[in-house]
Amino acid sequence: MALEAADPLSVLNQAFRDAYAARREAVLSRMGPVIAQIDDVLILRKGGQRFESPARTRHYHEYKAVTHVPLALHVLLASRKDALDEETRTRLTTLRGLITTASSSLDTRGLPADALERQRRMLQASLALVDSVLAANRVTQAQLASFIHAQVPDLLKNAEDAAKDQIHTMHASVEAWKRQMTAEERGQLRAVVAASHMSRPGNVAAQYFSITLGDTWEGRFHEEDQQPGKRVLSSEATFDEPSAFALLATHVLDANTSRGIFGEETRMARDLLADAAERILADMFKTSPEPPGTSTP
Template sequence: MALEATDSLSVLNQAFRDAYAARREAVLSRMGPVIAQIDDLLILRKGGQRFEAPSRTRRYHVYKAVTHVPLALHVLLAPLKDVLDDDTRIRLTTLRRLITEVRDSFAARGLPAEPLERQHRVLDASQALVDAVLAANRVAQEDLSAFVHAQVPDLLKNAEDAARDQIETMHAAVEAWKQRMTSDEREQLRAVVAASHMSRPGNVATQYFAITLGESWEGRFHEEDPHPGKRVLSSEATFDEAAAFSLLATHVLDARTSTGIFGEETRMARDLLADAAERILAEKFQKTPEPAP
């Protein structure tokens, strides 16, 4: 049970939180240049100034949106074992109408010939599947499986084009910013990437910043690192600019505090109770931790 807000211990603890927050803001204000990637936006804070640049173009979203169509059909139809229920029929009918509208819009999107043909292939195959399922009022799982597997090459090519769009867009902005920095500022440059938890391993922006800022680059196999780098940070499920930069300042402040108190820079990067919990659980259940393979 939590302490009451009026309890003197609660008041003391709040004083600590207030002091920590004030110090974190002071750390952020004195840090060198920092870049945040939040959705389609890159934000640079440097010397009290704020700059913006795109991290993706519209083509990124075109490729991602078309890729989601076969995925949506698989999600809708894979669980079905019998005739379509009313909800699925309504959703399929809506998807068919939207596919037609989207297909007719591509002439104005300015895609090169090969990517344009690829989007048409995916949408045409998706519409053909929807028509067949609606006509039969059921889905044959073997037909669904054949459809999905046939789309994989085009879906992966869309993913490649989306990744290329983001990397090239980010690189143009970051390099332009770095050209206006001193050598000391470039050495101090840090980055924070807003990412959902499930997409963080291999996140495009995290990979890009790792390699361009000279961190350890683990590519698409990025996992929790017991000794993480100091210049690139993932901000999980935080898509607010202030929160993203605050997290970066927290990372820096915790590293300094952890070194000063525990003599271990990364000690506060894990739960303060973590080591004790591990020892207690090992003793209680007569087990030892098993590192992930």
């Protein structure tokens, strides 16, 4: 049961939280240049100033939107064994109209010729599947499997083009900023990436910043760990600017505090109860933790 707000210990704890937040803001104000990637925007804070630059172009979203169409159809139809129910027919009918409208807009988007043809091909295949399923009022799993497997090469090529769009756009923005920095500022530069938990391993922006800022790059296998001196962080499920920059300040403040109190720079990066919980559970269940990748399937 939580403490009441008026409980003296609760009031004392809130005073600690307020002091911590004030100290975090002070740390952030004295940090070197920091960049946050939040959706389509890169934000640089340097010397009390704020700058914005693009992280992606419209093409990034166009590739992803078309990619989602065959995926959506697969999700909608994957569990269908009998005749379509009314809700599914309604959804398919709605999707058919949306696919038709989207297809007619492709020529206005300025896509490269090969990419344009790929989007047409994916939308036409999706429309053909919808028409077939609506006409038969059912779909076989063999039919659905054949459809989605045929789309995989185009799906992956769209993913590649979306990644290329983001990397090249970010690189142009970051390099333009770095040219305006001193060597000392470039050496201090840090970055935080707004990402959902599921997209963190291999996140495009995190991979890019890891390379350009000299962090350890682990490619598509990377998921944020709390290394001392880490210059690239992921802000999980945080998509607002103050929270993203606060994460960077928290990382620095906690590392300094943890080093001073525990003699271990990353101690406050995990739950304060974590070590005790591990010991208690090991004793209670007569077992021991297994390092990642060592468990038996």
